[in-house]
Amino acid sequence: MAVAVGRPSNEDLRNLSLSGHVGFDSLPDQLVNKSTSQGFCFNILCVGETGIGKSTLMDTLFNTKFESDPATHNEPGVRLKARSYELQESNVRLKLTIVDTVGFGDQINKDDSCKPIVEYIDAQFEAYLQEELKIKRSLFNYHDTRIHACLYFIAPTGHSLKSLDLVTMKKLDSKVNIIPIIAKADTIAKNELHKFKSKIMSELVSNGVQIYQFPTDEETVAEINATMSVHLPFAVVGSTEEVKIGNKMAKARQYPWGVVQVENENHCDFVKLREMLIRVNMEDLREQTHTRHYELYRRCKLEEMGFKDTDPDSKPFSLQETYEAKRNEFLGELQKKEEEMRQMFVMRVKEKEAELKEAEKELHEKFDLLKRTHQEEKKKVEDKKKELEEEVNNFQKKKTAAQLLQSQAQQSGAQQTKKDKDKKNASFT
Amino acid sequence: MSELVPEPRPKPAVPMKPVSINSNLLGYIGIDTIIEQMRKKTMKTGFDFNIMVVGQSGLGKSTLVNTLFKSQVSRKASSWNREEKIPKTVEIKAIGHVIEEGGVKMKLTVIDTPGFGDQINNENCWEPIEKYINEQYEKFLKEEVNIARKKRIPDTRVHCCLYFISPTGHSLRPLDLEFMKHLSKVVNIIPVIAKADTMTLEEKSEFKQRVRKELEVNGIEFYPQKEFDEDLEDKTENDKIRQESMPFAVVGSDREYQVNGKRVLGRKTPWGIIEVENLNHCEFALLRDFVIRTHLQDLKEVTHNIHYETYRAKRLNDNGGLPPVSVDTEESHDSNP
Numbered sequence: 003m004a005v006a007v008g009r010p011s012n013e014d015l016r017n018l019s020l021s022g023h024v025g026f027d028s029l030p031d032q033l034v035n036k037s038t039s040q041g042f043c044f045n046i047l048c049v050g051e052t053g054i055g056k057s058t059l060m061d062t063l064f065n066t067k068f069e070s071d072p073a074t075h076n077e078p079g080v081r082l083k084a085r086s087y088e089l090q091e092s093n094v095r096l097k098l099t100i101v102d103t104v105g106f107g108d109q110i111n112k113d114d115s116c117k118p119i120v121e122y123i124d125a126q127f128e129a130y131l132q133e134e135l136k137i138k139r140s141l142f143n144y145h146d147t148r149i150h151a152c153l154y155f156i157a158p159t160g161h162s163l164k165s166l167d168l169v170t171m172k173k174l175d176s177k178v179n180i181i182p183i184i185a186k187a188d189t190i191a192k193n194e195l196h197k198f199k200s201k202i203m204s205e206l207v208s209n210g211v212q213i214y215q216f217p218t219d220e221e222t223v224a225e226i227n228a229t230m231s232v233h234l235p236f237a238v239v240g241s242t243e244e245v246k247i248g249n250k251m252a253k254a255r256q257y258p259w260g261v262v263q264v265e266n267e268n269h270c271d272f273v274k275l276r277e278m279l280i281r282v283n284m285e286d287l288r289e290q291t292h293t294r295h296y297e298l299y300r301r302c303k304l305e306e307m308g309f310k311d312t313d314p315d316s317k318p319f320s321l322q323e324t325y326e327a328k329r330n331e332f333l334g335e336l337q338k339k340e341e342e343m344r345q346m347f348v349m350r351v352k353e354k355e356a357e358l359k360e361a362e363k364e365l366h367e368k369f370d371l372l373k374r375t376h377q378e379e380k381k382k383v384e385d386k387k388k389e390l391e392e393e394v395n396n397f398q399k400k401k402t403a404a405q406l407l408q409s410q411a412q413q414s415g416a417q418q419t420k421k422d423k424d425k426k427n428a429s430f431t
Numbered sequence: 432m433s434e435l436v437p438e439p440r441p442k443p444a445v446p447m448k449p450v451s452i453n454s455n456l457l458g459y460i461g462i463d464t465i466i467e468q469m470r471k472k473t474m475k476t477g478f479d480f481n482i483m484v485v486g487q488s489g490l491g492k493s494t495l496v497n498t499l500f501k502s503q504v505s506r507k508a509s510s511w512n513r514e515e516k517i518p519k520t521v522e523i524k525a526i527g528h529v530i531e532e533g534g535v536k537m538k539l540t541v542i543d544t545p546g547f548g549d550q551i552n553n554e555n556c557w558e559p560i561e562k563y564i565n566e567q568y569e570k571f572l573k574e575e576v577n578i579a580r581k582k583r584i585p586d587t588r589v590h591c592c593l594y595f596i597s598p599t600g601h602s603l604r605p606l607d608l609e610f611m612k613h614l615s616k617v618v619n620i621i622p623v624i625a626k627a628d629t630m631t632l633e634e635k636s637e638f639k640q641r642v643r644k645e646l647e648v649n650g651i652e653f654y655p656q657k658e659f660d661e662d663l664e665d666k667t668e669n670d671k672i673r674q675e676s677m678p679f680a681v682v683g684s685d686r687e688y689q690v691n692g693k694r695v696l697g698r699k700t701p702w703g704i705i706e707v708e709n710l711n712h713c714e715f716a717l718l719r720d721f722v723i724r725t726h727l728q729d730l731k732e733v734t735h736n737i738h739y740e741t742y743r744a745k746r747l748n749d750n751g752g753l754p755p756v757s758v759d760t761e762e763s764h765d766s767n768p
Contacts, residue, residue: 015527015528015529015538016527016528016529017528017529017530018500018502018503018528018529018530019502020500020501020502020530020532021501021502022501023501023532024499024500024501024530024532024719024723025532025719025720025723025724026478026480026530026532026535026537026723026724026727027532027533027534027535028723028724028725029473029478029535029537029727029728030469030470030473030474030535031470032725032726032727032728032729033469033470033473033728034466034469034470034473035728036728036729036732037469038466039662042462042465063460064460065459065460089460089462091459091460091461091462091463092463093463094462094463094465094466096462096465137743137744137747137748138740138744139740139744140740141736142732142736220471220475222471223471276460276461277461280460280461280462280464281461281464282464282468283468284462284464284465284468285465285468285469285472286468286472289472293582297580300578301578301579304578305578
């Protein structure tokens with residue numbers, strides 16, 4: 003059946019004007035309502051040396067105490083510790099995952115420091131890719147563990163970036179949105195801070211490190227993002243303790259020479275960080291992770307898979323053909339394995355059977371032997387019995403004969419005495 | 432498939448059960464601003480919506496679409512010259528429009544199916560439609576599976592299919608049942624009783640009941656499908672719609688008349704003016720609210736998460752891969768679970 007299909011191309015799109023209220027302006031609300039009911043995921047990775055204030059900053063940012071013990075400095079290598087939390091504010095549920103780098107910067111030889119971090123990030127992308135490639139998948143309620151933002155904590159030396167920082171950031175910039183921040187900023191004086199910041203930014207630029215750019219394409223946020231970008235990297239101070247200032251309690255750090263207020267913009271950039279990270283750009287961070295970093299990972303990964311197959315044609319493999327080839331290969335392997343297992347099973351069965359037969363034969367032999375022995379013994383016993391009986395018989399005969407003799411002897415003796423008596427008597431008369 | 436890619440490196444021990452620390456929030460963080468952020472983003476990118484209208488000629492499909500979107504979206508077929516050839520087959524015509532309201536931009540595509548049910552022998556006339564729908568899924572799948580893929584894959588999949596039932600007053604026709612049986616598995620079908628002004632109120636409610644019963648007896652799941660109700664709230668809301676309002680009995684019109692001092696859309700007859708948006712007269716307002724104001728996003732999501740995923744799973748399973756779409760895809764339809 004012939005079908006004529008009219009495909010809408012961009013030139014065919016007519017701009018129509020509405021003559022009344024249709025009502026699809028509620029679409030964003032419908033979309034948002036759906037997302038709200040499912041909840042949002044947000045995953046932050048904190049990279050920085052031990053003791054630089056990562057946990058404290060997270061506590062301060064999210065206004066709560068995430069329980070964790072401070073790490074020691076004796077870790078043999080860098081490992082990542084991830085913790086998930088569920089926060090709720092009005093009707094928004096947020097699944098927050100905070101990943102900590104434990105032991106970063108503590109080793110004597112720091113060559114391998116970035117490897118575990120890169121591996122972790124890749125593993126999250128891989129898990130998502132696996133889910134996406136599945137035949138039966140459920141992406142809409144997949145718990146997204148990909149890292150959306152990486153807060154890189156720079157030590158407040160006041161001079162410049164450490165080489166470890168540069169190397170790590172360079173490795174991570176194509177995989178995750180990096181937001182550099184200067185930790186423990188209350189140890190730097192104000193004039194030094196400005197110099198430090200510009201030194202850091204120029205070093206990042208000259209080394210080609212791509213940090214996260216706050217989006218300036220939309221009018222409502224462009225202005226605030228532009229003004230905030232000037233203050234990068236944010237110099238932050240974290241604190242969960244409250245100090246009385248004036249007549250209010252505020253988060254602050256108390257020193258003998260004064261009080262550093264966390265939420266005072268003159269003292270540090272904490273408020274700016276919170277604005278940028280959570281209140282303005284959280285959605286953009288998530289989107290960038292998905293559309294830029296994840297797509298890049300996926301592309302590289304699939305190309306890797308695609309170019310593994312050798313093909314006589316020099317045509318580049320498209321994913322479809324790879325899929326098919328891999329699947330056939332997989333099925334073939336599966337079949338081979340099945341055959342192997344079957345063979346092995348048959349062999350084992352045969353072996354066992356042979357063993358059993360051997361055992362059976364042995365048992366039979368034993369039985370025969372026993373039987374024979376038994377027979378022999380029986381015969382012996384019977385013989386002995388016969389002998390015994392004969393002996394007994396003989397004995398009896400002898401006994402009776404002896405008795406007879408005895409009784410005869412007695413009788414004849416008695417007769418003799420009687421005869422003697424008679425004779426005597428006769429002689430008397 | 433996991434055997435074929437190198438084993439993902441073991442993730443560090445993540446306590447999969449999240450610790451709920453609701454009560455310890457000591458102050459306002461600002462997480463709920465994500466709603467605003469999302470809303471702004473979606474308004475910027477705009478929405479796609481593809482609606483298909485199926486029904487025999489003369490049931491008022493084009494008029495209804497025009498009334499729904501309050502603009503001249505489709506050209507009415509009545510402007511055809513009767514001497515023009517009646518299409519011998521079912522044609523599929525997709526026309527795209529861009530409409531904007533309240534800052535929200537929508538790219539609306541109306542897919543018309545002239546020729547459906549018009550021939551003498553209507554056997555298999557749903558096949559071109561089913562094929563078109565599957566072709567859109569295939570296009571999307573191909574884009575999704577690309578190595579270097581676009582930031583936003585153009586969505587031409589049919590989100591909603593309005594099926595126009597002729598107001599005979601008796602029951603559904605065999606053609607209606609066949610069509611809906613085949614297509615309810617691949618697309619969201621919303622049955623609509625056309626030209627409802629030919630029935631009185633009692634006739635209307637009886638007809639609706641009969642139609643509902645017949646659909647149930649034949650196992651036809653129209654949108655909103657029972658199995659996709661997510662929570663109790665959805666279920667009660669959708670149950671009410673399913674058992675009372677659907678199928679919507681509608682009247683369409685793009686002419687305005689003066690009624691009680693207001694200008695309303697309506698149809699003028701010698702015995703009165705039928706107001707399209709008056710709930711006492713017909714259920715157009717219910718249909719409009721249902722499709723546009725409350726369930727538009729849900730229609731798109733069911734299409735994406737369920738119908739498209741079903742198609743994808745079948746596709747990847749059947750042929751062990753993704754060979755190019757062949758013209759003859761009929762075998763794959765029957766094995767549709």
